[in-house]
Amino acid sequence: xxxxxILLCDDVTVEFDGFKAVQGMNLKLDKGELxxxxxxNGAGKxxxxxxxxxxxxxxxxxxxxGKVDITRKKEHQIAELGIGRKFQAPxxxxxxTVFENLEIAMRQKRTVFATLFARMAEEExxxxxxxxxMIGLQKKAEWRAGGLSHGxxxxxxIGMMLLQEPEILLLDEPVAGMTDxxxxxxxxxxxxxxxxxxxxxVEHDMEFxxxxxxxxxxxxxxxxxxxxxxxxxxxxxxxAEVYLGKRRDADVSRSTA
Amino acid sequence: xRLQKFTPQxxxxxxxxxxxxxxxxxxxxxxxxxxxxLLAKFLAFAIVALGLDLIWGYTGILxxxxxxxxxxxxxxxxxxLKLEASGGxxxxxxxxxxxxxLPLFWQPFQSFWFAVAMGIxxxxxxxxxxxxxxxxxxxxxxxxxxxxxxxVIITTTLLIxxxxxxxxxxxxxxxxxVLGYAIGSPETKRVLYYITVVALIAIFIFCRYVIxxxxxxxxxxxxxxENRARFIGYNPAIYQMVVFTISAGIAGVAGMLFVLHVGIIxxxxxxIVPSIEMVLWVAIGGRxxxxxxxxxxxxxxxxxxxxxxxxxxxxxxxxxxLFVVVVVFLPxxxxxxxxxxxxxxxxREPNHEGIRNPAV
Numbered sequence: 001x002x003x004x005x006i007l008l009c010d011d012v013t014v015e016f017d018g019f020k021a022v023q024g025m026n027l028k029l030d031k032g033e034l035x036x037x038x039x040x041n042g043a044g045k046x047x048x049x050x051x052x053x054x055x056x057x058x059x060x061x062x063x064x065x066g067k068v069d070i071t072r073k074k075e076h077q078i079a080e081l082g083i084g085r086k087f088q089a090p091x092x093x094x095x096x097t098v099f100e101n102l103e104i105a106m107r108q109k110r111t112v113f114a115t116l117f118a119r120m121a122e123e124e125x126x127x128x129x130x131x132x133x134m135i136g137l138q139k140k141a142e143w144r145a146g147g148l149s150h151g152x153x154x155x156x157x158i159g160m161m162l163l164q165e166p167e168i169l170l171l172d173e174p175v176a177g178m179t180d181x182x183x184x185x186x187x188x189x190x191x192x193x194x195x196x197x198x199x200x201x202v203e204h205d206m207e208f209x210x211x212x213x214x215x216x217x218x219x220x221x222x223x224x225x226x227x228x229x230x231x232x233x234x235x236x237x238x239x240a241e242v243y244l245g246k247r248r249d250a251d252v253s254r255s256t257a
Numbered sequence: 258x259r260l261q262k263f264t265p266q267x268x269x270x271x272x273x274x275x276x277x278x279x280x281x282x283x284x285x286x287x288x289x290x291x292x293x294x295l296l297a298k299f300l301a302f303a304i305v306a307l308g309l310d311l312i313w314g315y316t317g318i319l320x321x322x323x324x325x326x327x328x329x330x331x332x333x334x335x336x337x338l339k340l341e342a343s344g345g346x347x348x349x350x351x352x353x354x355x356x357x358x359l360p361l362f363w364q365p366f367q368s369f370w371f372a373v374a375m376g377i378x379x380x381x382x383x384x385x386x387x388x389x390x391x392x393x394x395x396x397x398x399x400x401x402x403x404x405x406x407x408x409v410i411i412t413t414t415l416l417i418x419x420x421x422x423x424x425x426x427x428x429x430x431x432x433x434x435v436l437g438y439a440i441g442s443p444e445t446k447r448v449l450y451y452i453t454v455v456a457l458i459a460i461f462i463f464c465r466y467v468i469x470x471x472x473x474x475x476x477x478x479x480x481x482x483e484n485r486a487r488f489i490g491y492n493p494a495i496y497q498m499v500v501f502t503i504s505a506g507i508a509g510v511a512g513m514l515f516v517l518h519v520g521i522i523x524x525x526x527x528x529i530v531p532s533i534e535m536v537l538w539v540a541i542g543g544r545x546x547x548x549x550x551x552x553x554x555x556x557x558x559x560x561x562x563x564x565x566x567x568x569x570x571x572x573x574x575x576x577x578x579l580f581v582v583v584v585v586f587l588p589x590x591x592x593x594x595x596x597x598x599x600x601x602x603x604x605r606e607p608n609h610e611g612i613r614n615p616a617v
Contacts, residue, residue: 053488079490093481096474103471104478110491112499115472164489 006031006198007052007083007168012061014047014222021047023222024061029168034194036209037202039219040242045202046088048219049170052200053085054078065168080110084166088173090153094146098137098156101145102128105160127163135159135189151182158189169199175208187212281454290443294518297450299558300457301514306538306554307457307464307547308507313536314544315468316500317480318397322405323535325412326380326505328527330512332416332423333379335522336363337372338432338440349431354421363422369436376513377506383408384505388498395494397483409532413524428523435517446518453514457551460507464547467503476500541583543592553590 009027013020022044029035037045050056052063054075063071070078079085093101106124108114132138135155140148145156154174161169174190175183187208190199203209209216209230216233218225220242226233233239281300285293305327312318339348340359345367347359365371387408391401416423423429438445467473478486479493486493516522525531535554542553560579564572587594 074492075484075487076490076492079488085488087485091482091485093478093485095481096477100474100477104474104486105489110475110489112472112495115475116467116470118471160489 005029006066007200008062008064009048009052010062010064012048012051012058012063014044014051014056015059020222022051022058025219025222025224027217027224029198029200031167031198032194032196034190034199034212034214035201036213036216037200037219038204038206038209038216039225042221043219044222045219046172047222049085049172049200049202052078052168053083053170055085076110079164079166082165082167083170084161084164084168085170086157086161086172086174088176090150090157092145092148092153092156092160094144096145097142098132098145098148099128099141101156101160102131102163106163107165131159131163134162151178154178154182154186155189158186158193162193167197169193169197171199171201173203173205174201175203175205183208184211278454278458281457282451285447285450290446293450294446295559295562297446297453297518298515299555300450300453301511301518302535302538302558303551303554304453304457304460304511304514305508305535306542306550307460308504308511309535309539310544310547310550311464311467311476311507312497312500312504313539314546314550315473315480316476316497318497318501319402319536320405320501320504321402321529321532321536322408323504323508324527324529324532325409326384326508327512327515327531327535328412328416328522328524329380329383330376330509331516331522331527332429332512333366333372333376333509334513334516335429335432336366337369338435338516339429340367341435342431342433348424348429350424350427350429351421356421360422373513377509380509380512381502381506385498385502388501392494392497392501397497406529406532409527409529413528416524424523426524428521428526430521430523432520440517440520449514449517453518456510456514460510461547461551464507467500468547472496537580539590541580541590543590543594545589546592546596549590549592552592556591 005028007027007029009025012022012025012027014022025044025048027048037048039045047056051058052070054070054073054077058071061071062069065078065081065083068081070081070083073081093104096104103120103124106128108118108124129138132141135158137148137152137156137159140152145153148156154177158171158174171190175186178186183205190201190212193199213230215228216230217227218233218236218239220238225242226236226239228236284296288296305323309320309323312320340363343349345359347356351357351359366375387404391397391404396404416428417426419425432440434440435445435449438448468476475486475491475496478489479491479496483493512522512527534557538554538557539550540553541557542551543549557576557579561572561576564575568575583590589597
């Protein structure tokens, strides 16, 4: 199994001024896996994503992507290697059009020289158009991205990440603030994406996790608590204790702790 | 990019550009030599404003140090002019400080083209070095702005202190010829005016290309969200360095033209106040639009010169009032007013859904 791992976090510890946000966390992600990362507030879920994408340097431990050690690499280098990150709040470029947002995000040479002389190729245009259709924004291609609704912004950002063609997507609460319909559509989108890429999703919305998760990792106080299928995780006593508010009722939906 | 069809709007914009260019080229036929010289000076200022808009309007970096880049260009040209006036001998102010030989670094400035090259290269290089140490370390926002102010103080202090080499507080003045032509003659002035117009148009087109290119879109992306751009895989520091360098080089060109029109450069012309004034031109004209920045520079300087001749006592109050009015009522400058009107009109049309991209 080890050969198929695309991402390995090995004994990662992150310390902020003496406070250990993450303690000896191990995470192994296989190719094509859709992994959900859950846990109460302050469990270190977002921090571990920050470590993977280079925003935070771990105090100890190693992160390897494929065969490359990315523990000490810079954010833009990690992004170029193929790890895309979506933050909690939709972060698109509001003053640019939807089309331009996608154009910038698209996989391409990112040096000053290359962008200064880049010409829009037909193939690139059709790639962007295809993405616009997939995220359902083809009619709003020339809109200022800042004028989109919250859900549309989230999709635009997912579309940008897909055009970036990363091998791993790190998503931080992708359905926060979405309507039920939008949430379902996003879940389907994630499953479609996971056919070609690996995804790590940090999520609070338990119903969403239950509907779409195959494998779940539960974190608590910076440590790995339990890993397994949603059923296994829900049956686990410790998880119920720390996460589901000491209630073993399996139907505690949307317990956002 | 997809709007490259000839929509009526585009045609009107092109007609507007053509009219502006025609007006600039035919100005010598209508205005006096004195006014033409003033206009030429304003056009040089418009060039700085274009460069400043590239970094402030499009990349979101506020530089309060552009007076220095402008000034370095001006000093490079002034050194050449001074040497041509003195016939290659040490200029008068060196003698006053007891300097008998021409310093080594002055010597190549006997060549006009060397001076021109340096007038662009020195400010660009200085910007590159400053940008390297700041952007790479993610110093930005107000901290970067303060550093540019520090640069202004250091440079002016240096220029004043090294009187023997720089002319001190008086600066460098007393020119006679440029490339053998009498610098004060109306014919030369007219040619210099045309050169300034051509430079302005060329730099305008260059800036249009830059902001329309994917590079320009990355700049706007960095302005909107530097971190997001980083997580897409761009290295914002390099982009910021490059655009800061370009902007400084453009300011250098403007400085060279300024000296040719005005006939003097001194530290007070590139200090803190002029550096801030340059930013005001862009703010008032409309940051984030090239036309706005250039028009802002021309209008503000025209207003300054009109007010100061008409009301020698109170003109500063008028300028202050103008500034307050623009800041309070036109936060996006005069150019913003135009797009606001356009937007209101469009909103009344039934089929229009949402906001179109106002940029470019």
